[in-house]
């Protein structure tokens with residue numbers, strides 16, 4: 618069933634206590650939210666707002682002070698449900714002296730996967746995350762981006778139904794970020810549910826269906842990204858390049874309908890698209906300098 622809730626959090630409060638059991642920090646206060654099967658959900662908030670605490674509670678690594686959490690239909694405290702969950706923590710936790718194949722084999726063993734299945738799944742995931750060229754190198758030699766990639770492969774070794782990603786794109790270059798976003802969207806296509814925490818809001822906007830923003834452990838905003846970002850009182854029309862005369866006529870039509878034209882501009886590309894284009898061109902035409910499509914280039918032609 619597609620609307621089946623995968624995560625149900627109601628009135629969740631977490632108070633960290635000190636050694637003597639005295640209340641120290643109220644990390645979450647009466648948080649309620651529900652995440653459905655097949656959704657990509659972004660949990661956002663400034664440092665210390667309670668995101669990691671929420672993930673740890675969902676994994677059953679912490680116990681709630683109050684409230685109720687169900688994950689995949691079971692109480693979060695039931696650690697058996699973790700066999701259907703993939704988790705990519707914010708910090709790398711992998712063994713530095715193992716290579717990619719050995720790492721995935723190790724985690725496959727933890728999930729009691731038979732040897733043949735482990736080998737096939739590891740090979741498939743290594744290709745998927747783009748580490749085929751480095752699968753026999755020890756992880757201590759990996760760059761930050763490569764470490765993030767093998768982390769994702771590890772999180773997917775058990776073919777989980779729910780994938781929790783803490784800062785999946787942090788430390789990645791634009792190409793790596795693009796790959797990671799594509800892989801996250803593929804998980805959705807496969808019917809998996811993704812919960813991600815990130816401070817990189819543009820990445821969240823690109824992949825998430827819905828988001829929640831936490832502040833001081835409380836839910837402040839929740840909804841569909843599209844709905845939350847829509848400028849309700851404005852209309853945007855994108856056309857091919859128009860002449861000054863055509864623009865004047867459009868302004869007259871808008872005025873006739875009691876509208877007001879705000880800005881008329883030639884939209885700029887993003888620095889990210891320029892970066893990706895440059896890298897692609899460099900691969901396609903080695904040894905040549907890439908000349909972007911600028912006004913200057915057009916004038917010189």
Ligand SMILES: Nc1ncnc2c1ncn2[C@@H]1O[C@H](COP(=O)(O)OP(=O)(O)OP(=O)(O)O)[C@@H](O)[C@H]1O
Nearest residue numbers: 633641642644662663664665666667668669670671
């Ligand atoms: N083990 C702990 N003992 C006491 N307080 C803690 C503990 N872990 C977290 N906290 C506190 O709980 C609050 C929420 O922390 P949490 O790590 O969940 O925030 P976060 O939103 O993940 O932050 P960040 O964006 O920095 O990762 C913070 O005030 C933090 O200091």
